[in-house]
Amino acid sequence: MKLLSLTLHDLRLPLVAPFTTSFGTQTERRAYLVEGRFDVGSGEPVTGWGECVAMAEPLYSAEYADGAAQVIERWLAPVLFAADELSAETVAERLAPVVGHPMAKAALEMAVLDAQLRAGGRSFADHLGVTRDTVPSGVSVGLQPSTDELVRVVGGYLDAGYARIKLKIKPGVDIDAVREVRRAFGDELLLQVDANAAYTLADAARLRRLDEFGLLLIEQPLGEADLRQHAALARQLDTPICLDESIVSAQAAADAIALGAASVINIKPGRVGGYLAARQIHDLARANGVAVWCGGMLETGIGRAANAALAGLPGFTLPGDISGSDRFYATDIITEPITMSGGVVAVPRGPGFGVEVDPDVLGRFRVGSRELAR
Numbered sequence: 001m002k003l004l005s006l007t008l009h010d011l012r013l014p015l016v017a018p019f020t021t022s023f024g025t026q027t028e029r030r031a032y033l034v035e036g037r038f039d040v041g042s043g044e045p046v047t048g049w050g051e052c053v054a055m056a057e058p059l060y061s062a063e064y065a066d067g068a069a070q071v072i073e074r075w076l077a078p079v080l081f082a083a084d085e086l087s088a089e090t091v092a093e094r095l096a097p098v099v100g101h102p103m104a105k106a107a108l109e110m111a112v113l114d115a116q117l118r119a120g121g122r123s124f125a126d127h128l129g130v131t132r133d134t135v136p137s138g139v140s141v142g143l144q145p146s147t148d149e150l151v152r153v154v155g156g157y158l159d160a161g162y163a164r165i166k167l168k169i170k171p172g173v174d175i176d177a178v179r180e181v182r183r184a185f186g187d188e189l190l191l192q193v194d195a196n197a198a199y200t201l202a203d204a205a206r207l208r209r210l211d212e213f214g215l216l217l218i219e220q221p222l223g224e225a226d227l228r229q230h231a232a233l234a235r236q237l238d239t240p241i242c243l244d245e246s247i248v249s250a251q252a253a254a255d256a257i258a259l260g261a262a263s264v265i266n267i268k269p270g271r272v273g274g275y276l277a278a279r280q281i282h283d284l285a286r287a288n289g290v291a292v293w294c295g296g297m298l299e300t301g302i303g304r305a306a307n308a309a310l311a312g313l314p315g316f317t318l319p320g321d322i323s324g325s326d327r328f329y330a331t332d333i334i335t336e337p338i339t340m341s342g343g344v345v346a347v348p349r350g351p352g353f354g355v356e357v358d359p360d361v362l363g364r365f366r367v368g369s370r371e372l373a374r
């Protein structure tokens with residue numbers, strides 16, 4: 001294929017409710033969508049969509065929305081425009097000379113992959129060899145103003161049918177919150193926590209107290225760079241440690257596994273540089289007996305649909321954060337929102353990622369766009 005044009009759509013999506021983690025409270029999602037038009041060698045140009053999961057601020061990782069847009073415009077897009085024969089499988093290698101910026105790179109690879117699959121009339125699930133029709137759907141619950149409110153919010157998601165509950169925690173809002181949720185909903189509830197790197201190894205004794213609650217895992221208790229420290233913590237806890245922020249590439253996943261820093265990995269295609277790197281990490285983890293699940297970055301329906309297909313791979317043995325679109329958004333930008341029912345979401349089977357962007361809704365939430373020409 002040949003890249004004809006790229007359009008970056010700068011969106012502001014209001015959240016249905018404030019979402020609070022150990023790094024702050026979000027009330028809207030800043031999202032950059034990448035719309036690519038490709039010459040596929042025959043007939044009309046084919047459009048492919050990608051999504052950059054970088055937040056507005058560099059609080060989850062070093063990337064942030066405006067920085068990602070700039071590195072795409074200035075450094076990454078020119079490489080793809082110069083390619084005579086572009087394929088999704090070669091995007092990562094072409095972009096490798098630019099150091100870092102996995103979320104920016106992932107958005108571009110995603111647009112190329114979507115177009116390539118659409119041109120061939122293939123779904124992403126077929127491309128991956130995914131045979132499942134549905135995948136389990138878990139939900140990430142933000143920090144709440146009180147433990148009573150937390151129990152009420154969790155009850156609402158369980159009534160909706162979510163298969164697994166993940167609680168955000170931070171120092172001081174952890175032990176009691178988990179104990180009250182366990183007490184309210186019993187030992188059968190699939191329950192895990194996510195600290196978003198809020199603790200240090202000095203908190204080991206406090207984190208060890210979480211062992212009494214039968215959690216599936218503790219996600220990213222320590223900092224992104226703290227692989228050795230996570231390995232030291234893992235030796236002191238019974239509860240499995242899962243890494244999120246630390247797993248920025250297949251190489252980082254290999255290091256984490258080799259060091260014993262993670263016995264579970266949260267795979268986020270945007271964070272690791274794309275869906276093809278995500279597939280590599282899945283394969284690496286599976287070969288090492290490490291369970292993986294698909295994390296979420298409050299994606300629009302485009303990323304949400306692609307995640308649902310990815311999560312159909314056999315190594316995704318734990319419910320992911322692939323919630324329904326309505327977990328975060330009153331209106332999704334795709335024509336058919338992703339819905340959770342009975343604890344699962346459907347694996348899309350349409351061409352490409354299997355969803356269509358609604359241009360009217362896109363226009364409503366777009367605050368700007370940049371046309372990048374050859």
Ligand SMILES: CC(=O)N[C@@H](Cc1ccc2ccccc2c1)C(=O)O
Binds near residue numbers: 030054055
């Ligand atoms: C579902 C979930 O908990 N996601 C991230 C944290 C997170 C939180 C807030 C976000 C706001 C805008 C964009 C991405 C965001 C990611 C996590 O697993 O650690």
Ligand SMILES: [Mg+2]
Binds near residue numbers: 219266
């Ligand atoms: Mg996380």
